[in-house]
Amino acid sequence: MRAKITRYEQVSRRIRHLIENGALKEGDRLPSLRQMSEEMQVSINTVKEAYWRLENQYHITAVPQSGYYVRKQPQLSQAHAPVDPTQLDPQEISLCQIFGAFQDVGKSTPEIRLAVAHMDPDFWPAKKLSRYFQEAALYQPEEAFTYLIAPGSRELREQIAQQGLSCGLDISPDDIVITNGCQEAIFLALMTICEPGDTVVMESPIYFSLIDLLRQLKLKIIEIPTSDDDGISLETLRFVLDNHTVKAMFSIPNFNNPMGFTMPSWKKKKLVNLLARRGVPLIEDDIYGDLCFGPRPEPCKVYDAKGEVLLCSSFSKTIAPGLRVGWMLPGKYADQVNRLKTLINIxxxxxxxxxxxxxxxxxxxxxxxxxxxxxLQVQVEALRASVLKYFPSGTKVTRPDGGLFVWIELPDGLDADLLYRKAVQAGILFAPGTLFSIHNRYHHHLRLSSGTWNERVEKAIAHLGRLCARMRNGRTDDRVSRLAVG
Amino acid sequence: MRAKITRYEQVSRRIRHLIENGALKEGDRLPSLRQMSEEMQVSINTVKEAYWRLENQYHITAVPQSGYYVRKQPQLSQAHAPVDPTQLDPQEISLCQIFGAFQDVGKSTPEIRLAVAHMDPDFWPAKKLSRYFQEAALYQPEEAFTYLIAPGSRELREQIAQQGLSCGLDISPDDIVITNGCQEAIFLALMTICEPGDTVVMESPIYFSLIDLLRQLKLKIIEIPTSDDDGISLETLRFVLDNHTVKAMFSIPNFNNPMGFTMPSWKKKKLVNLLARRGVPLIEDDIYGDLCFGPRPEPCKVYDAKGEVLLCSSFSKTIAPGLRVGWMLPGKYADQVNRLKTLINIxxxxxxxxxxxxxxxxxxxxxxxxxxxxxLQVQVEALRASVLKYFPSGTKVTRPDGGLFVWIELPDGLDADLLYRKAVQAGILFAPGTLFSIHNRYHHHLRLSSGTWNERVEKAIAHLGRLCARMRNGRTDDRVSRLAVG
Structure with a gap:
């Protein structure tokens, strides 16, 4: 397997280092495409891709007929949050208090669902799917309605294997197991690798249903400090691996949930090698990888020489969540995963x-x-702009290159849990930061979904902004009027 | 919950006891419908149902214009097989040698699949399903393609609840959790109740993928001797419960797989009460219950006063296996099951x-x-007749009142494993008895599926018969010619 896209990563890293070192400052003009191409011995297209990516990350901006210039740099802190070293011991999982309430509220479908992790139903290709369902049942009934045991449909696995080429994955249909969504793939991976009491390391913050799944499986976790810019701290990971018996790592390296970052190629490679040397399998969640605004970032799996990366994904975020078609590339665990898949639901x-x-x-x-x-790119931008317009100044918002979320840090220690409770009263549901850790962290953070954008959503953002303003002014006990929407 | 059909069971038990005691002998005439109705204080229709059932079980036969007469009694032994008492200790599971080979052969689709546990694809209502799929996707795309978390579709649960009335189940939609087939329901039940190392009791013989699932979950099992006439030995079960810590019982009381028996109502009731007194939950597999040739037998669940029976079922055997719609009535475990279902695949x-x-x-x-x-009734009869015609005399075949299987005992200790190997060479796959226990039992048994019946299947049965005859004549090392079929 090869990583086709490392070259433009090299270029963009180079530029970013120059910016970080201060060699390139706000307003400075970047080397031209030709200059950079000659200097770094890469094609002009490679440089174009790199600049496109940097532009998309808001590091630089293109001025027509003039060139590329350094912008004011992203607002959110790029450093890893400081961490209490005792929190790097394996921890048994107990869910934060807000968790149960959050799930219950989700069931009663509040009016504005900024917590939902999928794109707007208007985008689901329902007409085509309708025809395909009809024709499959009518013309291939035996195939459509028989038991189809793991690894699942050959035809589909061929298509997924072909699709893999677009992100540098050189796989065969035999490397794939079809699952009932990505969550089932992750469940199968964990069941295959871990036993109750085992420890799994992961990024922090991490999405809440994964935490709940690990709790169900009686696993312990270690949350590793993670930057919203480029992902997990490899130094801390190394420290943890040196000091604890770790059974697996879980990561969402592309358009991470909730932080939105994409781990750069060099880091993916380092991560895979580091884990391989210790014999620790990596469970990689690549479900958002295809929701890229620019080039498709490669999964860690492309650097997997030993079959120790178990890539999990699905069409839930790209075609429709209810299609329930996911898959896994289980590497050397293929036999065990196929067998387990057959046993849990045939x-x-x-x-x-x-x-x-x-x-x-x-x-x-x-x-x-x-x-x-x-x-989705248009929607993320609209959502970001709206947050920056309506939320108190000092609010920090991530700028993802893809995916479905922005991760927000409120200023002045404004309490996101309190905002959450007031928002629910107003018929607005989002995911408060507290949900994303077992360590009582992220009280000033929230995750908003950019899957839907319309006037009602904008009004909801404005209302959240007003709630923040009132909280800031100490009027936290105000009666919250129900948001007038629609 | 009440058991609507206990009355005719009382009548048929009465008659069977008279037959077993020798009070009624082969050729004797039964009391008339009216006599019996007066004597037992039940309606004539109740007696009719009871006689119908006895007729179907081949205990009696109707002679037009004359009455009902006692037949020669069923051929297969009704007594529980003798059992080695050490085999009533909890046992860790290791699969019999033939298991892996059996699964591999299944994948390569031999020509005649007498091992397949579903009805012939010709029966699947593909046209209607095709239209329903198309219209659901076209007219209700949001509903059709969104996440629908546990307990699943309200509309479907309403229909299942209504359907439950036909077997005496008085349930509400809220008592139901939709699953991805019956196997997933069983998996969820086991995951909810048991931990690795726990012991589960069950009927013996028992279908092999359940054994494999329990092995995967690191559970121990105790196989309880079971009669092909009326199911598990309650005396042995009581002995086991007195002497071991048992975490759950698993049972298929209606049209059992593989033996085909239906546990009588009085026994279901006793079983539920016995387990309830010990606080042992019953995982009940009722997947074949609707494939009844006579009245629909009730599940054990109707006798469940404490919410300790977890009924598992699906439409895989009635509509089509690939529809993947199953359900569970989890009783008092509803919250845990709903949560676990959401965690494993949303x-x-x-x-x-x-x-x-x-x-x-x-x-x-x-x-x-x-x-x-x-x-299916026609097919089972054809299959039985064919086995009795082509297999060596002395072969015993069960007479199920429903379901998809006959269970066969070969005469003179003919080795069913050897027959299996020779059959596979001839392109015929059936399930040898060895698969149905972890105790090296049932070497002279096999299970045949009655889901499909046609000329090719009949030729296959004839070929199996010839193989048996050759084995009996000691010509076991003969080269087996590939069966000419179709």
């Missing part, structure tokens, strides 16, 4: 796999994804 | 649930099942 629905395979094969997927990516 | 495919709900609601299901039951 088979996924074959017709759903046939529909997904046809959507990929007949070209619908690529065209659909072009539209989805554009739209 | 959601089943909602569109499949919508399609199943519509198939039940618009009346298709009942009509479909009438046809399926009739056909």
């Amino acid at each position: 088979s996924n629905s074959p017709i759903n796999q046939m529909v997904a395979a046809r959507f990929l094969k007949e070209g619908g997927y690529r065209k659909h994804m072009r539209r989805v990516r554009q739209q | 959601s089943n495919s909602p569109i499949n649930q919508m399609v199943a709900a519509r198939f039940l609601k618009e009346g298709g299901y009942r009509k479909h099942m009438r046809r399926v039951r009739q056909q």
